[in-house]
Amino acid sequence: MARVEIGQQLGMSPASVSDLTASLLDEGILVADETGESGAGLLRGRPKVRLTFADTLGSVIGVWTGFNRIELRLVDSAGRNRASRHIERPLRNLAAEELMDVLAETITAFARETGAPDVKAIGLACQGYVDTRDGIVAWSPVLGTRDIPLAAGLGQRLGLPVLIENDASAMAFAIAQRHTELRSGRTACLMVGDGVGLGFLIQGELYRGARFGGSEFGHVRLRRSGPQCRCGGRGCIEAFLADYALHRDAQLIDHRPAPTVLIPGEDAMDAIVAQARAGDTALSGLFREAGEVLGDAVSILIQTLEPDHIVICGPGTRAMDLLRPSFETALESQTIPELRALATIQVVESSMDLLTEGVVMQALRELDYGLARLKAA
Numbered sequence: 145m146a147r148v149e150i151g152q153q154l155g156m157s158p159a160s161v162s163d164l165t166a167s168l169l170d171e172g173i174l175v176a177d178e179t180g181e182s183g184a185g186l187l188r189g190r191p192k193v194r195l196t197f198a199d200t201l202g203s204v205i206g207v208w209t210g211f212n213r214i215e216l217r218l219v220d221s222a223g224r225n226r227a228s229r230h231i232e233r234p235l236r237n238l239a240a241e242e243l244m245d246v247l248a249e250t251i252t253a254f255a256r257e258t259g260a261p262d263v264k265a266i267g268l269a270c271q272g273y274v275d276t277r278d279g280i281v282a283w284s285p286v287l288g289t290r291d292i293p294l295a296a297g298l299g300q301r302l303g304l305p306v307l308i309e310n311d312a313s314a315m316a317f318a319i320a321q322r323h324t325e326l327r328s329g330r331t332a333c334l335m336v337g338d339g340v341g342l343g344f345l346i347q348g349e350l351y352r353g354a355r356f357g358g359s360e361f362g363h364v365r366l367r368r369s370g371p372q373c374r375c376g377g378r379g380c381i382e383a384f385l386a387d388y389a390l391h392r393d394a395q396l397i398d399h400r401p402a403p404t405v406l407i408p409g410e411d412a413m414d415a416i417v418a419q420a421r422a423g424d425t426a427l428s429g430l431f432r433e434a435g436e437v438l439g440d441a442v443s444i445l446i447q448t449l450e451p452d453h454i455v456i457c458g459p460g461t462r463a464m465d466l467l468r469p470s471f472e473t474a475l476e477s478q479t480i481p482e483l484r485a486l487a488t489i490q491v492v493e494s495s496m497d498l499l500t501e502g503v504v505m506q507a508l509r510e511l512d513y514g515l516a517r518l519k520a521a
Contacts, residue, residue: 146192165195172198197222202264204507205251206500208311209270210338211286211407212236214247216254217500220261223508227258228500240292247294248301264511266298266306267503269314271339277356279308285339285374286407307507310358311335312458313350314502316343319455319492321505329452332445334361336438336460337496338407339374340382344449362386366440384437387413387460390430397426410459417463428466435467439474446483457492464491 145153151161168174177194201221208215212234218227231250235243247268255263272284279295281287295306309317316333320326327348335341340362344351350358362382363375370379371389383389391408394416420427442454456464475484 146194148192150195169195173201174198199224200261202262202511203260204265204267204504204511205255205260205263206267206502206504206507207247207251207269208314208496208499208503209235209247209268209284209286210496214250215496215500216251217497217504218254218258218260219504219508221264221508221511223505226260227254228497229254229258235288236286237288240289240297243287243289243292244294244297244301248298251298251302263304264514265507266302266304267314267500267507268294268298268306268308269311269499269503270294270308271311271341273355273357273360274308274310274313275355275357276307276309276352279306281308282355282357305510307503307510309350309503309506310341310343311499312341313343313358314500314506315341315457315494315498316345316455316502317350318498318502318505319457319494320345320348323492326453326455330449331453331455332449332451333455333457334441334445335458336385336456337387337458339386339388340441342445344451361441361445364441364444366437381437381441385434385441385460390434391416393430394427397430413459413462417466420463420466431463431466432470434463435470436474438467439471440478442471442489443475443478446479446487450483451487454487454489455492456489457494457498459495461491461493464493 147161147165151158165174174195175198199220199222203218203220206217212232214231214233216229217225219225233246251266270281270284271286273282275282281292281294283290295308298306312335315335319333320331331345333343342359342361344359363380365377365379366381367379371383372378373380373383388407391412416427420431445451445454
């Protein structure tokens with residue numbers, strides 16, 4: 145941003161902004177783009193000089209753990225993506241100590257291979273219920289043990305601070321940074337993909353429950369005799385909507401082979417979506433039922449939390465055109481109209497990259513706070 149834009153955002157005078165940014169420039173925290181704005185035609189007046197964070201203040205690594213896979217991202221202090229990596233590793237059957245060893249080795253190898261400069265912190269996004277205060281993964285459908293002290297264990301192995309977050313909350317945080325209107329009021333981000341999760345923000349900050357976690361909204365039961373869910377229950381929202389549920393049911397339709405994988409990849413899901421779009425009646429019915437469940441889920445959100453904004457996000461939005469007709473019908477029939485009118489609903493097409501982006505942005509913010517504390521001291 146240029147100084148004038150910073151002043152407009154913060155409601156500060158140009159003189160105050162100039163004084164503060166001059167100090168940050170002198171300390172090497174900010175750098176100025178002296179080229180100004182380029183464009184065709186005659187420019188009158190002084191061109192704007194844009195300020196950015198310096199990229200020499202260190203870097204952070206964002207990590208996401210899925211079902212037997214790990215996603216990594218290296219970002220410098222200016223917020224620029226320097227490298228990313230997808231790694232297939234068997235995680236599901238590992239004990240806690242083995243899991244932390246594997247993650248530490250994977251992160252260390254990634255940092256070494258990418259030449260990561262001066263890594264300051266690790267941000268880790270996990271599926272399941274995450275205690276963000278104590279750094280514990282209390283339960284995860286993709287890990288084989290409970291109450292894993294992941295932040296402390298990884299921190300000891302890596303010699304770095306480790307911030308952990310529920311993956312749906314991480315995606316919600318990243319989306320809110322991209323869409324400024326979502327940082328006001330109450331925002332519910334319903335993530336659909338490998339599972340179904342909910343990130344809830346109040347004035348742009350993630351809501352924390354009694355154990356400083358988020359929400360296991362995907363495991364709210366909708367149908368007592370519904371399909372099997374990974375949590376052990378039946379009829380959960382996730383058991384109808386998640387990729388594994390749709391893939392499982394698609395393989396059981398007609399004479400298709402029995403499922404051979406628990407969690408399908410993008411290619412497998414894209415193939416199912418393409419068949420439904422091409423007119424496969426049975427698969428179209430599968431997505432129609434999923435759309436109804438999505439409508440029921442959003443109706444529950446509206447009538448229990450009264451959010452100002454609802455965002456449907458995650459890889460599951462790939463099939464939103466198939467889900468939308470039954471979703472809208474279910475939402476209209478199940479929701480009190482006066483409450484439905486209070487919430488804006490939007491779909492944000494998003495990939496798993498947003499999961500690592502969310503924890504990277506949180507880790508960078510902690511790095512900023514650390515610099516601020518050093519300056520104050």
